[in-house]
Amino acid sequence: MKKLIAEFIGTFWLVLGGCGSAVLAAAFPELGIGFAGVALAFGLTVLTMAYAIGHVSGCHLNPAVSIGLWAGGRFEAKDLLPYIVAQVLGGIVAASVLYVIASDNAAFELGGFAANGFGEHSPGGYGMTAALVTEIVMTFIFLFVILGATHSKAPQGLAGVAIGLCLTLIHLISIPVTNTSVNPARSTSQAIFVGDWALGQLWLFWVAPIVGAILAGWVYKYLSPEK
DSSP states (O other), X not given: OHHHHHHHHHHHHHHHHHHHIIIIITTOTTXXXXXXXXXXXXXXXXXXXXXXXXXXXXXXXXXXXXXXXHHTTSSOGGGHXXXXXXXXXXXXXXXXXXXXXXXXXXXXXOTTTTOOOOGGGSTTOOXXXXXXXXXXXXXXXXXXXXXXXXXXXXXXXXXXXXXXXXXXXXXXXXXXXXXXXXXXXXXXXXXXXXXXXXXXTTTHHHHHHHHHXXXXXXXXXXXXXXX
């Protein structure tokens, strides 16, 4: 239960910090943080939580991470569903808090609410194929870095830095394509509030990250079977 509470709080922080920066600060008049600021915000949420709850739950904050770690032999199958439920719930509660904050501004319009999408809902107008490839590849690299940075032979104490910077870089690359998911919990939390097209396209942001994560788990396990 302590691990699940930690995952709930950690995913809450990831969605509130990352999506919150996109909704509240990305295009703020004159002083908006833009794509680069949003990318950094997502990286910082993982970096900070890695040191806050890494020793409690492993700081997955993401169903794809949990599944990728399982595929890589680092996580037990029996813990997958509880972790995923905790992560999704943490994301939904964070999106609820973000909605309460944002909607208290008279000028607020729900719009995309930082939801992930493709086609006309991609920030750069990228289609479904580009979205699929992007999410699979970016999640693959994310899990590859996680598995390497947390390996017993990796430099100790620096995993959080490597993982946080990796997520920042992933966002810098892929925000224009899909608004960057690589995390089904993050995608679900925003899609619930947007509804309509966001829920209709949500399948991609579950399937692609999970495929990328499993592939990374298998590849890294082959390269370095030791834990």
